[in-house]
Amino acid sequence: MESDMEVMSETDASPPQKLRMFGMGRTIDDREDESGRRRIKDVEVYLPIVCGSVAFFLGKRATEYRTHKWTVYVRGATNEDLGVVIKRVIFHLHPSFKNPTRVVDSPPFALSECGWGEFKIDITVFLHTDVCEKKLELSHVLKLNPENEYGSVPKSIKIPVVAESYNEIVFPDPFESFLTRVYNHPAVHISNLPDGFNLPPTGVADTYHQLRNGDTKDHPLSQWFLTFSEADELFTLTAARQKVQADIAKLKRQLIMVDGQPEGL
């Protein structure tokens, strides 16, 4: 573990920076991969995303094969710009569509089409080269028809059918260059960031995301986006855990009693 080092980050956008060593004893991974980049261990960068679709029934304008106008997208969970991490998204539509492989190269990563059927859309997410060279596979089932416990609600052309699912892209042990680039960005969350992590406050991160304003906050569909809060789920989970822990304690007491009993005889 060297105490002072000069770090050369290799991304195109950032000039070489000098990093102070972390006081917490975090090690920069000394292994160099092919391009000599270093990873920071025990730090986790994650990107909360929502993958979903919004579908409008066309009403009078509907034809036999085009009854709905829908948009499928990958957006930031808080509608931030994902372009800082994601390079490109490919939506694989049903083969009955012309050119079913639709590539979206810039944020907002969304695709609109007209159709009549519900099907599973495979989504391939490509990340910037300084982030990770692997691609990520997701899928989303396009929903056109509203489900309702009381039977199907008459389709309104004003209110779309929205299906969204929350997920997070996790980058364990991220590249140092990636971390320095994004650590300020609102779309990106970092856990376990060491306290001694010091970067020039303005840094490259700001200018980088000013160049691309691909967030979905002002997207025409943004009014339909759902919000995802972990609070409810956490609440249920903690309550459940407490109950289970109480049951465990009870059983342990019972076990001790059963064990003790025969010896007493």
Added chain:
Amino acid sequence: MGGTDAKDILGLPKTPLSLSLTQEKKSRPQKESHRKPDGISREVYALTGGVAPLMPSIDVTQLKRRPPADEKVAWQWLPFTSSARKDALQLYHWVRVVNNVPPTGDYSFAKYNKSVVILKYTDEEYENHLTDPVWTKEETDQLFEFCQNFDLRFVVIADRFPVSRTVEELKDRYYSVNRALLRARAQSPADVANHPLMKEPYDITRDRERKRALSMVLSQSRHQEKKDAEILAEAKRITEMRLAARRAEEPVVSANENAGLDKADGVVPGSSVSPSSNSQLPATAVAPSTLTMADYASTLASLRMLHVYLRTYGLEQMVQAASSAVGLRTIKRVEQTLQDLGVNLKPKVPTKTVCDEHLELRKEILTLLNLQKQLQYKESEGSSHREGSFAAMPDTPKDRVFASDPFSFGAERPIKKEQKRKGPGRQADTPSPAHKRPRKMKASDL
């Protein structure tokens, strides 16, 4: 085929080619595309699967051929000799005579009288090439005589040999003598190089090894077989996991896994440890001897190796690791418990905290179920011993012998999750949902 049936019903003539097609009242399913060949009944044809064989095995037209009508066939009691016999014994048998012409040729079975060619050596050759410290000339001569008489049936030879020698020793001596003789008699070494005896010489140690291994496999008990299969499956799973991790270009530390495996018993075939100095796994030697801790650690490691993954995928992998050591029934019970508690089986908002909590909850439920089982087991045991029953408990390895002291339980009974309990002559209670749970004892069992 349906066509012929229909024609039959309607009384229409069938196709001219066919001979007598035997009709059965029950129709059998047959492929429409294949016509049944003539000469065999439909049902017989259906036995082969209803499809014609790739190569015609029997010439079907020969099957119902009748002998030509102009031949006159008679059977006569005639004498014959066989070239297979060395004496000139004349025997009699029935012969099929056609048009008063008796058949010619040797006895038809003489060609089957094959025998092995055993080399004969002269005394000179013996002196020059074939002497051996262990074998005397008399023994070798006798060996060869036996080989001649018994057609190289070494088992019989070994049985009759005056000096007791094993089959392998006899074989070894015979083949080495033959090899030496061949080499000696050959004009040049190249001539005999292609002889099978030279190309693949008999190796006595390998033969012994092979026979020993065979008998070991044969005598393996069912129990041993099961254990071996389990261990192999485990090793395969671990090597696959390792392969997946290695594909992401990082070496994986297998220290924990090996610890778990060793405790699980036996040799781990084919797994190589690749210790890496940049180990990311906690080097806890105190890891419990079950495989689950190793599973968690290795799953975490392999997730890290991926460099990028979806949180939901990560959770799935960890849940799988947690469930890897338990049976399907337990997994279902965990899921049922989750539902009863109002928890989604897959979190709707999978953030880091939510996923961690979810995983911890699952682990706690597993502990809870485990404890429940333990308690039930202990209660049933307790009741059985309170009633003083000494019903024989067969060889579950973790059981203790209760013969002397029925009421001492002892603390360390490692209860495995899926422990079976069998008792001859014990009556079952209402069949419990998990048939692997120990049965409760009734007073009537005494």
